[in-house]
Amino acid sequence: MSSNVITVSVGQTDAKPWVDELHQWLATVDHKRLGILYIVSALMFLVIGGVEALIIRIQLMHSHNNFVSPEVFNRMFTMHGTTMIFFVAMPVLFGFANYLVPLMIGARDMAFPRLNAFSFWLSFLGALLLYFSFLGGSGLYGAGNAPDVGWWSYAPLGARAFSPGHSSDYWTLSLLVSGFGSIGTAINIIATILCLRCPGMKLNRMPLFAWLNLVMAGMVLIAITPLSAAQIMLLIDRYLGGHFFDTQAGGSAVLWMHFFWIFGHPEVYVLIIPCFAFMSEIIPVFSRKPIFGYPVMVAATVSIAFVSMSVWAHHMFTIGMNSYANSFFTLTTMAVGVPTGIKIFNWIGTMWGGRIQFKTPMLFSIGFLFQFLIAGLTGIMMAASPFDWQLSLSYFVVAHFHYVIVGGILFALFAAFYYWYPKMTGRMLSESFGKWHFWLFLTGFHLTFDVMHVPGILGMPRRIYTYEAGRGWDTLNFIISIGAFIQAVAILVFVANLIISYFKGVPADNDPWDAWTLEWSIPSPPPAYNFATIPTVASRRPLWDHKHPEDPDSRYE
Amino acid sequence: MSGVTTSFPNAATEWRLPSRGKVAMAGVIIAESAIFTIFVVAYLFYLGKSITGPTPSEVLETPIFYTICLLSSSLTIHLAAKSLVRDFTRLFLGLWLLTIALGGLFLYGTAQEWHRLIYERGLTISTNLFGTTYYSLVGLHGFHVTAGLIMLVIVALFGLGGRVGKKQSGRIEVLAMYWHFVDAVWVVVFTVVYVLGR
Numbered sequence: 095m096s097s098n099v100i101t102v103s104v105g106q107t108d109a110k111p112w113v114d115e116l117h118q119w120l121a122t123v124d125h126k127r128l129g130i131l132y133i134v135s136a137l138m139f140l141v142i143g144g145v146e147a148l149i150i151r152i153q154l155m156h157s158h159n160n161f162v163s164p165e166v167f168n169r170m171f172t173m174h175g176t177t178m179i180f181f182v183a184m185p186v187l188f189g190f191a192n193y194l195v196p197l198m199i200g201a202r203d204m205a206f207p208r209l210n211a212f213s214f215w216l217s218f219l220g221a222l223l224l225y226f227s228f229l230g231g232s233g234l235y236g237a238g239n240a241p242d243v244g245w246w247s248y249a250p251l252g253a254r255a256f257s258p259g260h261s262s263d264y265w266t267l268s269l270l271v272s273g274f275g276s277i278g279t280a281i282n283i284i285a286t287i288l289c290l291r292c293p294g295m296k297l298n299r300m301p302l303f304a305w306l307n308l309v310m311a312g313m314v315l316i317a318i319t320p321l322s323a324a325q326i327m328l329l330i331d332r333y334l335g336g337h338f339f340d341t342q343a344g345g346s347a348v349l350w351m352h353f354f355w356i357f358g359h360p361e362v363y364v365l366i367i368p369c370f371a372f373m374s375e376i377i378p379v380f381s382r383k384p385i386f387g388y389p390v391m392v393a394a395t396v397s398i399a400f401v402s403m404s405v406w407a408h409h410m411f412t413i414g415m416n417s418y419a420n421s422f423f424t425l426t427t428m429a430v431g432v433p434t435g436i437k438i439f440n441w442i443g444t445m446w447g448g449r450i451q452f453k454t455p456m457l458f459s460i461g462f463l464f465q466f467l468i469a470g471l472t473g474i475m476m477a478a479s480p481f482d483w484q485l486s487l488s489y490f491v492v493a494h495f496h497y498v499i500v501g502g503i504l505f506a507l508f509a510a511f512y513y514w515y516p517k518m519t520g521r522m523l524s525e526s527f528g529k530w531h532f533w534l535f536l537t538g539f540h541l542t543f544d545v546m547h548v549p550g551i552l553g554m555p556r557r558i559y560t561y562e563a564g565r566g567w568d569t570l571n572f573i574i575s576i577g578a579f580i581q582a583v584a585i586l587v588f589v590a591n592l593i594i595s596y597f598k599g600v601p602a603d604n605d606p607w608d609a610w611t612l613e614w615s616i617p618s619p620p621p622a623y624n625f626a627t628i629p630t631v632a633s634r635r636p637l638w639d640h641k642h643p644e645d646p647d648s649r650y651e
Numbered sequence: 652m653s654g655v656t657t658s659f660p661n662a663a664t665e666w667r668l669p670s671r672g673k674v675a676m677a678g679v680i681i682a683e684s685a686i687f688t689i690f691v692v693a694y695l696f697y698l699g700k701s702i703t704g705p706t707p708s709e710v711l712e713t714p715i716f717y718t719i720c721l722l723s724s725s726l727t728i729h730l731a732a733k734s735l736v737r738d739f740t741r742l743f744l745g746l747w748l749l750t751i752a753l754g755g756l757f758l759y760g761t762a763q764e765w766h767r768l769i770y771e772r773g774l775t776i777s778t779n780l781f782g783t784t785y786y787s788l789v790g791l792h793g794f795h796v797t798a799g800l801i802m803l804v805i806v807a808l809f810g811l812g813g814r815v816g817k818k819q820s821g822r823i824e825v826l827a828m829y830w831h832f833v834d835a836v837w838v839v840v841f842t843v844v845y846v847l848g849r
Binding site: 205206277280281282284285286288289290291293294312315316317318319320322323324326327330331334335336337338343344345346349353356 | 668670671679681686693701702776
């Protein structure tokens with residue numbers, strides 16, 4: 095596995111080690127390399143999905159714009175949504191879980207290394223299938239190429255009559271294949287955490303990162319599978335002449351909505367819980383205090399997981415459910431805000447009275463706290479079904495969920511990148527680049543998504559490719575688009591930071607942040623075998639115990 | 652530099668963790684249960700919503716014999732796994748082959764039923780909503796039986812080659828978990844399709 099033992103005989107060409115290196119990456123079963131493969135592929139698709147977002151924003155910059163045709167616009171928002179959820183957010187979070195969970199629990203690898211590699215390649219090939227639709231989607235019909243029916247693919251739009259050609263097939267197969275990859279990874283994470291903890295690492299001593307990823311993996315098992323089942327039904331409809339979602343034969347379009355959102359809403363929590371995990375590691379270290387309320391944090395996460403399984407139909411208030419269903423889903427949706435509020439309270443409790451260090455990871459974490467709170471508040475507004483009837487399918491909703499996904503998930507991810515990059519590469523990310531990245535992205539984010547609420551309230555529907563002048567939307571949309579470009583510049587700064595720091599960054603030692611979890615006890619980057627001897631732990635902060643033998647945590651737990 | 656090997660007097664005197672194979676199979680079963688739940692929900696939701704015939708009560712016959720076959724295969728695989736733990740290799744192999752035979756019989760029963768439905772009753776997956784939901788639910792289960800049978804046959808081939816012993820009993824138990832799950836799913840499918848659905 096380790097690459098430093100390859101001996102090259104004299105006279106061989108220089109190309110050989112390069113091929114070997116590539117071969118090692120492609121055939122690897124090492125959890126650290128697979129983690130990096132996940133993260134790098136996700137970053138690649140982040141740029142692609144970002145370009146699609148920019149195309150959408152250029153088109154909407156002013157009324158009656160002709161930058162792209164309506165058909166291309168439909169493809170852009172469909173591909174943007176699908177890409178960002180399935181091929182950016184999921185893989186990048188799985189990548190961090192893959193890389194960090196074994197290190198944090200003192201294990202040498204994941205429980206099933208080959209399943210791990212298989213899962214990664216499944217989800218990566220799923221992504222390639224989706225993008226192959228640009229070439230192969232027309233099929234024999236010459237109709238359309240990439241999928242263009244929205245990332246929900248609501249029935250009957252996904253049916254043969256309305257999605258001729260193969261675009262919807264590529265979409266379906268892509269999500270099915272990558273869904274199996276996600277299930278494999280989730281099983282692997284669960285087995286790793288339950289079966290490979292180092293001696294002394296009881297469940298109540300695990301880092302919160304491991305706890306939260308355990309909950310996330312459990313949710314993946316129950317939440318991703320309904321989507322897989324629905325995709326199988328769609329394939330049966332499209333290829334075998336089934337009638338699941340065929341209203342003319344008595345099928346129900348609403349059933350597809352239910353199946354999609356039974357996946358779709360827990361999915362949001364599958365994405366945000368690993369981000370909570372990042373916050374629960376980063377905020378204590380930069381506040382120089384242990385996490386406030388560890389057991390409550392675990393309990394809150396588990397209850398979020400449970401409650402979030404019964405909120406899905408708040409995406410469907412406008413389809414005309416009866417008032418009992420509306421009330422039920424309004425109440426559960428509001429209930430899920432309670433444990434989430436507890437978590438925000440605990441992070442602030444951790445910062446309270448701490449000696450806060452405003453390094454880049456902490457800046458992004460604080461950004462996360464504020465923005466995720468606001469995203470939650472607009473979520474509570476939307477939870478009230480009468481309010482939702484007014485603003486569903488408007489830009490207000492688009493602003494709300496981008497506040498969650500960009501303001502919450504992406505900010506937490508950036509914090510994680512700045513925090514763990516030294517461990518993964520052995521080099522620090524540049525702080526000055528980091529500050530530029532943070533402030534530019536913060537400005538662009540608020541310019542775009544704060545303002546985006548307003549056209550929504552003024553009645554601008556989502557997914558329209560252009561609009562009439564004189565409705566009061568023009569200036570607002572122009573500002574939103576400017577914000578999008580500022581965010582794009584910030585992403586470029588970030589990518590430049592990743593690349594430049596990889597070659598020229600300040601070398602990082604084992605523990606650059608003076609942190610407390612096990613991954614910081616081994617060299618940066620870690621050797622292939624992780625731990626020369628498997629550690630033994632006696633508290634939640636093993637490295638604190640190690641550094642402060644006179645006052646170990648284990649004395650108080 | 653992995654210096655966190657600080658030995659604490661009371662820590663980790665005994666450190667036992669669950670078997671990763673069983674945990675992973677439990678994960679598979681949870682995920683599969685969710686998939687089956689969706690198909691069962693679709694079946695129940697569309698009961699009686701077909702616009703054209705045939706209806707379940709017109710064409711379905713309860714496969715009692717084949718159901719008994721599948722359910723008793725759960726018992727034989729359980730006894731097989733137990734006898735492997737006690738290193739009774741020949742008894743294991745006998746019970747294992749019996750399990751395969753019972754599973755195969757069940758699949759034959761499904762095939763016969765489908766043949767009858769398709770060629771005598773004219774019910775295919777595209778005939779009506781009942782056909783769509785029936786063939787996909789029963790077919791999904793049949794697919795899992797087939798996958799299980801393939802794994803059982805692989806083990807049987809190794810067993811006939813004399814390569815399955817007490818050392819492999821942990822893995823055999825994991826496979827038995829899967830087979831029990833397939834049987835348990837049939838109890839649900841049977842209840843939904845042949846009891847409630849008619």
